[in-house]
Amino acid sequence: MVTLNDYLIASGLLFAVGFAGVLLRRNIIIIFMALELMLNAANLSLVGFSRYNVQNGLPDYNAQVLVFFIITVAAAEVAVGLAIIVALFRAKQTTHLEDLNTLKF
């Protein structure tokens, strides 16, 4: 039987994969995709808890509304982030993080 723990493990592993992408990759677009994976992992655990917390035979819709808001904000974030990456590329001609060291101490 599939339990809440299985969903939490799946969500945590997805988060770990996204985390690995952020830590190990140096291409800024790939890092951005890995950030999306981490956001979605959080959404999966929220939906799992929503299904777990059943009241009057209905799942907890507050959590699902929160997931709806997260998806909306994530879509806006992708648009702004990619615009920043395009502006960065026009200024520096690179998407490689090690070439972007102007702010490095």
Add this chain to the structure above:
Amino acid sequence: MSPFLFWIFVAIMLVFAIGVIANRSPVASALSLVVSFLALAGLYVSLDAFFLGAIQVLVYGGAVMVLFLFIIMLLDLKAERMRKVNSAAVLGGLVVILLFVKILFDVSYGFQGGVAQFPALTQTPQGDAWYIGMTLFRQYNLPLQVVGTLILVASIGVVILSKRELK
């Protein structure tokens, strides 16, 4: 949902998520990303969140996906050349991730309530989109307006960011 189908979806989701970070070519990464998100939509449906599954397919499988591919092709990114890896940083990253996974398993299996079965849902004539809409417009009306404003601000910001000449 049968456990078999659940593990199939989890496997697809994780394998393609690893594909996102393992591929050298950004286009292949973006295509792996969409497969991973579609499997995630399947998991939402397995949790009786049909509306969120549909939104996930539309927003991530459609809009976000197209944006990523569009930017990758606009910037004309080629597959990355292998560079000299900073082995200390890679090692540190792997240690952090392994510790995270260990803590994840400890916490999840230490959580006693998590091994219970999901309670049964009562069948209602309204679908879950109806309930989400009711919650959204009754209890979360103000946040909805704020998010709408946020999207407006974001779209204006994107136009300004891509119009301005950066020096």
